[in-house]
Each structure stands twice: as C-alpha cells, then as structure tokens.
Amino acid sequence: MTQKIAFLASETPVAQTARAALIGRYGNCTPEQADVIVALGGDGFMLQTLHGTQALDTPVYGMNRGTVGFLMNEFSESDLPDRLIAAEEEVINPLSMRATCVDGTEHEALAINEVSVLRAGPQAAKLRITIDGRLRMEELVCDGALISTPAGSTAYNYSAHGPILPIGSDVLALTAIAPFRPRRWRGALVPKSANVVFEIRNPAKRPVMAEADSRSVRDVVRVEIRSEMSVAHRILFDPGHGLEERLIREQFV
Structure with a gap:
C-alpha cells in the first residue's frame, strides 16, 4: 500500500529545491491527510515541524538539508518509500514550561530539546532551585541554567558541558x-x-x-518545568541510525 506523504521544507533554497524534486517524484498531500510527514531542513526545522504537527499523531521523517542534522536522516531522492517502510520509530515527550513574569502574566510552552533560564542583563542571574517542592539550592549565581530531555542532551546542554543522556533513560x-x-x-x-522550579x-x-x-519569555520571576507525558512526538530514523545510536x-568523537 502506497503511503501518503506530506513534504514540508525550510525556507532555504536547498530545502525548497529538494521538496520540489520529491513532490515531482512521489506526489504530495497535506499533513492532515498524510500517513507520514517528511521534513526537509536542519534540526531547527525539525523541531518546528514537530511542534506544528503534534496534534496529528503522525510520524515525522526528517532528511537533512541543513547543517548538523542530529534529528535528521541522510538526504536521498531515489529510495524514499523503502526507507519509510523500514524506518524505526522513537517516541519522545517534550518538556512543559510555565513562566511567570514580573507583571504577573503567565506563559506556557512546550520544548522538545530544553527549557533554559538565561540572564538578560549585564549581571549574573541568581536562581533558587526547588525540585518536587523541596528546596535543593538556595542560590545559584550563573549566566543561566537549563533542563534538557535525552533527545536534547547533545544540543545546548552539551555545549554547556552537561551530560549526554541515553534516549530511553527516565532522567532529565x-x-x-x-x-x-x-x-x-x-x-x-x-x-x-520531577517538577523543577527556578525562582x-x-x-x-x-x-x-526563559526559553x-x-x-x-522576558522578565520572568518563576519558571516551572516538567515532562509533558500527554504529548508524544513520533520520529522516524533509518535502521541503525536512531537516536540511541547517535547519542x-x-x-566517542
């Protein structure tokens, strides 16, 4: 049975060219009609696609037309149907952020990679950290701090010298x-x-x-972060090249 594919691409010329070539070869449909969504771009576009289609419960297969492409598969025009059939699925849960601002307003967002709190002025931030209602650190003086999922642990977290987490681990x-x-x-x-609160x-x-x-979200006074288990992102990878192997x-590089 032929799979219905929705091709989405970033605005870069190389991604748009790839999309046009794939549509000419395999056709196209809307994400709402698709059996699978193919995202063409880099990791940033993959995150954008996952956020934008999370209500559809449709798996997303990325092909790299960006730079790093940690969440993407290699690009190829010729064998896409076979690759989609053979692809292995990883399911990841995002983080939920609730940020309270100085003026009392609250902002909510989901993050697949990480939620970070960052200084927004010339002086270091001073953070108070509570986990599951228990005070763990009275004062952290820093440029910021972040909570990362296993899927995001090789991104900003790794640049900040945080640990790389196995994709199946139940830790942040x-x-x-x-x-x-x-x-x-x-x-x-x-x-x-865990429910983590930065004050x-x-x-x-x-x-x-907070990001x-x-x-x-600017001028925050409190940021609450937890895993959002009600949301599951389905990502497809070529066999032997899934997130577990990549992590x-x-x-070792």
Whole structure:
C-alpha cells in the first residue's frame, strides 16, 4: 500500500529545491491527510515541524538539508518509500514550561530539546532551585541554567558541558551555564517525573528570560518545568541510525 506523504521544507533554497524534486517524484498531500510527514531542513526545522504537527499523531521523517542534522536522516531522492517502510520509530515527550513574569502574566510552552533560564542583563542571574517542592539550592549565581530531555542532551546542554543522556533513560539533565557560585557545580540528574522550579532572585536588578526551544519569555520571576507525558512526538530514523545510536556515537568523537 502506497503511503501518503506530506513534504514540508525550510525556507532555504536547498530545502525548497529538494521538496520540489520529491513532490515531482512521489506526489504530495497535506499533513492532515498524510500517513507520514517528511521534513526537509536542519534540526531547527525539525523541531518546528514537530511542534506544528503534534496534534496529528503522525510520524515525522526528517532528511537533512541543513547543517548538523542530529534529528535528521541522510538526504536521498531515489529510495524514499523503502526507507519509510523500514524506518524505526522513537517516541519522545517534550518538556512543559510555565513562566511567570514580573507583571504577573503567565506563559506556557512546550520544548522538545530544553527549557533554559538565561540572564538578560549585564549581571549574573541568581536562581533558587526547588525540585518536587523541596528546596535543593538556595542560590545559584550563573549566566543561566537549563533542563534538557535525552533527545536534547547533545544540543545546548552539551555545549554547556552537561551530560549526554541515553534516549530511553527516565532522567532529565539540570545543567548550569557558566556557574560562579557554587563555583564547581555543573548540575544534576533528576527523574523524568520531577517538577523543577527556578525562582529568580532580585529580578529588577538581575533580569532573566526563559526559553523553550528558542521561544522566549522576558522578565520572568518563576519558571516551572516538567515532562509533558500527554504529548508524544513520533520520529522516524533509518535502521541503525536512531537516536540511541547517535547519542552513543556522539560520546566517542
């Protein structure tokens, strides 16, 4: 049975050219009609596609027409139907962020990679960290901190010297960004079920912003983060090149 495919692409010329060639070869339909969605671009576009189609419960197969392409498969025009049939599925749950601002407004967002809190002024941020209602750190002086999923652990988390997490692990990485006090503290592993709260100390003098997969909220005073188990993103990978293999391989380069 022929699969109905929806081809989505980033705005870059190379991605748009690839989309046109694939549509000419295999046809096209809307994401709502599709059996599978093929995303053409880089990791940023893959995240955009997953967020934009999360209500459809349709698997997404990425082909790299960007740069790093950690969440993508190699690009090829000729054998796509066979690759889609053979593809292996990974299911990941995003993080839920609820950010409270100085003016009392609340903002909610989902993040597939990470939620970060970052200083938004010249002075370091001062964060108070509570996990499952229990105070764990009275004051972290830093440029910021983040909570990362296993799928996002090779992204910003890894750049901040956080650990790479196996995709099947039931933990999240809590990683400090340029910590000053405690000087040698680099973070912790917390259960996937944990509810993590960052409270910002002296936000008028030390403003902080929150980001969920690069969607920003400024002037926050409190950021609550937890896994959103009600949302499941289905990502397809070529056999032997899934997230588990990529996460292991990344640690030996």
